[in-house]
Amino acid sequence: MKRIYFDYAATTPADPEVIKAMLPYFSENFGNPSSLHYFGRQANNAVENARSAAAGFIGAEPEEIIFTSGGTESDNFALKGIAYENSSKGKHIITSNIEHHAILKSCRFLEKNGFKVTYLPVESSGILNPDVVKKAITKDTILISVMHANNEIGSIQPIREIGKIAKESDIYFHVDAVQSFGHIPIRVDDINVDLLSASAHKLYGPKGVGLLYIKKGTRIYPFMNGGDQERKLRASTHNVTGIVGFGKAIELACKNMKSEAEFLIGLRDKLINSVMANIDNVKLNGDNLQRLPNNANFSIRFVEGEGMVLGLDLEGIAVSSGSACTSGSLEPSHVLRAIGRSADLAHGSVRFSLGKFNMGEEIDYALDKFIKIVHKLRKMSPLVK
Ligand code: PLP
Numbered sequence: 001m002k003r004i005y006f007d008y009a010a011t012t013p014a015d016p017e018v019i020k021a022m023l024p025y026f027s028e029n030f031g032n033p034s035s036l037h038y039f040g041r042q043a044n045n046a047v048e049n050a051r052s053a054a055a056g057f058i059g060a061e062p063e064e065i066i067f068t069s070g071g072t073e074s075d076n077f078a079l080k081g082i083a084y085e086n087s088s089k090g091k092h093i094i095t096s097n098i099e100h101h102a103i104l105k106s107c108r109f110l111e112k113n114g115f116k117v118t119y120l121p122v123e124s125s126g127i128l129n130p131d132v133v134k135k136a137i138t139k140d141t142i143l144i145s146v147m148h149a150n151n152e153i154g155s156i157q158p159i160r161e162i163g164k165i166a167k168e169s170d171i172y173f174h175v176d177a178v179q180s181f182g183h184i185p186i187r188v189d190d191i192n193v194d195l196l197s198a199s200a201h202k203l204y205g206p207k208g209v210g211l212l213y214i215k216k217g218t219r220i221y222p223f224m225n226g227g228d229q230e231r232k233l234r235a236s237t238h239n240v241t242g243i244v245g246f247g248k249a250i251e252l253a254c255k256n257m258k259s260e261a262e263f264l265i266g267l268r269d270k271l272i273n274s275v276m277a278n279i280d281n282v283k284l285n286g287d288n289l290q291r292l293p294n295n296a297n298f299s300i301r302f303v304e305g306e307g308m309v310l311g312l313d314l315e316g317i318a319v320s321s322g323s324a325c326t327s328g329s330l331e332p333s334h335v336l337r338a339i340g341r342s343a344d345l346a347h348g349s350v351r352f353s354l355g356k357f358n359m360g361e362e363i364d365y366a367l368d369k370f371i372k373i374v375h376k377l378r379k380m381s382p383l384v385k
Contacts, residue, residue, distance in 0.1 A: 001316045004362045008202075008294055008355035009151055009179060010320055014245065015204040021248040022206065025241040033238050034229065043240045050247025054211055057250050058181075058196065059189030066212045066230045067243050071178035073223070074197035074212040075102035075145075077234070078174040081220035082143045082195070083110050086172070090140035091115045096128045096157075098335045099147055103176055116140070124340050125287040126155030134165050143172045148180040152335040152351060153286030154295025156184065163192035172218065178202055178210075182253035183292060184261065194218050200242065204356070205249030209242030260356050264293040267354050267363050271296050274367050279374050285336060285349060294354040299336065299345040302384045303377040308350045311373035317366050320351045344383075 005013075025046060031039030033047050048062065055062040068074045083093065095107055097119040107117040118136045122128045128146060137144075144166045149156045159175055166173035174195040177186055181196075182203030188196060196213040200206055214220055214233070226235030272284060281301035300308065305321030312319055332346035341349075352366075378384050 002365075003316045003318070004358075004366060005318045006352045006354060006358070006362075006366065007318045007320050009154075009351065009353035011201045011207065012204045012355055013357065014206055015249060015252055017252060018205055018245045018248045022241045022245040025244050029240075031240075033240060034227065043238070046244050046247075047238050047240060050243045050250070053247045053250045053254075054198075057254055058213060059187040060213050061216065063231065064213055064216055066214060066234050067238065067246075068210045068212055068223075068234060069208055069239070070201070070210040071100070071176070071197050071199035072102040072210075074178075074199070074210045075100065075176055076106050077212050077220075077223040078195040078197060079103065079106040079110065079143070079145060081223055081233075082172050082174070082218075083115055084221040085219045086142045087115075090138075090142045092138050092140035092142065093117045094120065094133060094136050094141060094144045096120045096122055096146055097338045098122050098126060098128075098150055098153075098155075099145070100151055100176060100178070103145055103147070104334075122155075122338055125290070126150055126153045126285070126335070126339050127287055127290060128157050128162070130158055130161040130165055133162050137165075137169050137171065141169070141171050143174060145174040145176065147176040147178075148186060149177075149184070149292050150286070150335060151179045152333055153297045153339065154179075154292035154353075155286045156180070156290040156292065159186075159193070160191045166194075167192040179292060182250065182257060183294070185257070188213060188215070195220075200246035200249055203249045203253050206242050206245040209239050209246050211246070256356070261293040263356070264354050264358075267358060267360065268294060268296050270360075271352060271354075271363050271367065275370070278367075278371050283341075283345065285339065285341065295351070296354075297349060297351040299341055299349045300374055301345065301348060302381045303348050303374055305347055305349045307377045308348075308370070308373060311377065312366070312369065315369045315373075317369060320353070321349055 029042050031043035033044035051062045051065045054065045163173050172194045175193050176197045178199045181198035194215045199210040222233045224235045283299045285297040309321045332343050336346035
């Protein structure tokens, strides 16, 4: 059966060039970067090259990049590291109510440990109003954490404006850029960001490797205790193959990000326009304009998201009915509820997230199947009068 993948927000396949770059570091270049000898130096050079690529990509200094095991670790590190190191200054953190669970659950953990967290509401477009952030600041606020782009509905936050507010109040600003890194521009030298999380498997790199940008001078508690790796901030032997793959993925993003975004916007808009034109009682979730190039998320009245996902899967088409981390649970998505969707509309959501390996004809094929599946499910639905 022909298989079509429209779940790039969950994870991306590694680019063949990424795999090629990684392979020697499993075998002949297997050294531990902490070793002084030839093998160690070889591995260390590869790690430092990747660090320079990552730093250059976002306008940082190489020593401001810490490699981690992924976006979840980077988010945990940023929140807990800042909270513990700066608790004598204050114990208040501001975030939004549409963050990824890596942020929301870290916040819940901190609340249980004496910190106070404000979860700000977003507008119906999924955008956080910077004025709302400004009003939430108290003399106790030490950190603002806001995602760059939402993983479910693709809405892009005004992080430049929020960063300005954080800077004026001398508060640390963390950005979870896991979904945007490598897909839309972000320069830490251009906007006020103190910490930024990214993850390789969202930009055609390997799974299990990420980074945290930490601006020079930031006071942060080390996340892992042990060896002296990563400026004593994150112990453990480096994931050399993963880091090399991440570096290569960043190099490719540097070259291709603009043309890829243009290509994906074309596919995305074709998909959105056709779904809106051919299916009634459908709502597009997320902002019309401030949206990731690859994201199309719909709520379809009178059908269940799971039904659409399974129906499409039977036709060889992979989509998601929420974020990969929450699918499988019966709880409606916290993001869709936060933008004001009813429980029914939240349950009836489907996310298409596109990628560079998709082709125009795949959109046509999927549209045809999708429209038929929705009509079939509606015929069977007891909710349709
Ligand atoms: N933050 C966001 C916005 C995400 O979309 C994800 C993963 O989907 C994560 C964090 C977690 O990243 P990782 O899978 O690398 O742990």
